Amino acid sequence: MPTHEVFNQVPPLTSFSTADDPPLLEALRRDGGWGEAEVRALGARAGSPEVQEWARTAEAYPPVLRTHDRYGHRVDEVDFHPSWHHLMTEAVASGQHAAPWAEPRAGAHLVRAAKFYVWAQAEPGHGCPVSMTYAAVPALRAEPELAKAYVPLLASRVYDYGLRPPLGKRGLIAGMSMTEKQGGSDVRTNTTTAVPAGDGSYVITGHKWFTSAPMSDLFLVLARTDAGPGCFLMPRVLPDGTRNAMRLMRLKDKLGNRSNASAEIEYEQAVAWPVGEPGRGVRTIVEMVGMTRLDCVLGAAAGMRAGLRQALHHAAHRRAFGAKLIDQPLMRSVLADLAVESEAATVLAMRLAATLDRAGEGDAAEAALRRIALAAGKYWVCKRGSAHAAEALECLGGNGYVEESGMPRLYREAPLLSIWEGSGNVAALDVLRALEREPGALDAYFTEVEAAAGADVRLDAATERLRRLLRGLTEDAGGTGGTGAQFLARRVAEQLTLVLQGALLVRYSTPAVADAFCASRLGGDWGYAFGTLPPGTDVGPVLERAAVEEDR
Structure with missing residues (x-):
């Protein structure tokens, strides 16, 4: 219509690569x-x-x-x-x-x-x-x-x-x-x-x-x-x-x-x-579930990356209040927080996949690590997927709420991965079973985490808190199979995953991403919503690392 012209709309994100990651x-x-x-x-x-x-x-x-x-x-x-x-x-x-x-x-x-x-x-x-x-x-x-x-x-x-x-x-x-x-x-x-x-x-x-x-x-x-x-x-x-x-x-x-x-x-x-x-059919099915459970973690990580990509692309092109969204401090905090969560999910998912290869070559420690880390990771990463999808959608505002954006599809899909192959409670209780029945699992887990020991004081402190929490399951909660331990199962699964993600990021990611993760998720300087990273967080390198190629 001649009454208006369309401007300040974000160009379609097409011909990109999902492997640009x-x-x-x-x-x-x-x-x-x-x-x-x-x-x-x-x-x-x-x-x-x-x-x-x-x-x-x-x-x-x-x-x-x-x-x-x-x-x-x-x-x-x-x-x-x-x-x-x-x-x-x-x-x-x-x-x-x-x-x-x-x-x-x-x-x-x-x-x-x-x-x-x-x-x-x-x-x-x-x-x-x-x-x-x-x-x-x-x-x-x-x-x-x-x-x-x-x-x-x-x-x-x-x-x-x-x-x-x-x-x-x-x-x-x-x-x-x-x-x-x-x-x-x-x-x-x-x-x-x-x-x-x-x-x-x-x-x-x-x-x-x-x-x-x-x-x-x-x-x-x-x-x-x-x-x-x-x-x-x-x-x-x-x-x-x-x-x-x-x-x-x-x-x-x-x-x-x-x-x-x-x-x-x-x-x-x-x-x-x-x-x-x-x-012994349940045992056979449970072994299959271990395979599909890995794909739940992969799927949740993939959903986070897809949502983050759309949010970053939108913010790189949309202007509000006189500046691009990507240049506004609060939006940068939100986007960087989403990027940190996405990378933590990806690095964990890939590490879990690698345990399959190494265990297949006869590495018993890798098999034991997979047993506990996969159950914990399935619980936490899939839980985070829904919150991440909601925040990524909100970055697009009303444009993200309409079907044409693709964000509602992403949002609807996210809860499935927490439910499929066992809801959050099932996965968390499986962590307790791993602790009880696989004595080598915890040793393998801490061997992996301790490869990053001394690199970040917040990671070291979180590792020690986790040790105390696990000791408490035995000393105060009636053992890992007791009702007290079951009450704490979600907390145990969450902390196991966060500490492992922190260790992997410290070892393999850039300093800016690792620092933001450890300060917020492990150091306690974080709110309840995305976009509450600690003051002074260096978000520039985090956003640059996460950006889509055409928006860099």
Whole structure:
């Protein structure tokens, strides 16, 4: 209209790279530098206009359930927008779903984690089936015959969507089916039953309240047997081409993760094959959860980086009260605080991924470190994701509150990562179990932290406070399994993570980032909201390190 002209609007952030991220690249160079070129290429692809449009449309046009065909036959199919399939095709082609299992080499899990991190910043919903496939492969290797048949197809870099017998496809995707109405995370209360069919298979009857990615080719299903809970491999289509008796009752109407389907499922004597020891299905599933739990941390860190990028880009171009937002002291404090949180999440996520590589090479201390640090990190980093997304959105003001900005999508997605694979309480209580059952875990943890001893007095003081807190669990709270310890479980998980993040930043980040983290998160000179960094914090280098390439 001729009544006004549009000005002071921020230009679109397009053709950027999600791999333009110093802490990520530095982690790759420390452990597995051979993957940097691949990660950079994938990051550039993730920030391309084409992939950003796929992300938008996959969310705008969510999957639709078709229970029956036009003639009344049961089909139990889920229809996706083509953008979903484009995203899945590239995720699988880049090896995010199984490359470390198919192509083992030093640093393979770290490189895979870096790829998952940069690609999830484009669209996080499709990361769910990618992550579950990654976790399913080592579980299946407990059954050599099943592994021989299915693992090569699960590890294939071909995304072959469609309802066909698995062994006739060029590539497979796996899902997990655990949660029931009455139990949630308490899977030992599950009522779904598995009965031997007499030919090595079982027939499964029951329901699942929340099965993510129900369009997968194979599922690992938890069901009760006479020996106790068992884990079973269930294909959607049986070897003879008939459809297995998996009935998709409805798709969940979720807060976020809309591009990905999540279903309620009824099993009517569905056919499946046992995985792992009879009656030890919970143990098998828990081992899988350890893999997907890492991806929760990676996803939360990726969300923080995506939100920070948008906030920094907006502030670099938007003017208010006579100056750019990026030049105004209070906004600089907010943005620097967000940047510090993002980098702390990234450096921890990459360190956790590296433990997988080192533990796989026989390093028992790395396996022990992973056991405690992954549970604690999952609790804290995923919790921080929601607060970070809210503050990053607010940096854009009203423009951030509208769907076109992409920030509401980021905000809705953030709580999922705290809930998936166990809510905050589940993760915090798992920290206590690690302390109680893995005596080497705490030693491995403090060995890692003490590599930074003497470098920052606030880190040293926080480490000593943590030691006192842990001693108190034994002396005053009735042991790590007591009710007093359970009351403190969240505090323990939080402090374990903050001290470890501080140690990693002191060792690997720039002095400005490490100083801001230690002063605020460990030194106590910090408020309850982002943007409350201590007076005198040198935010310039922090913002420069975090800035998007085109805004530097």
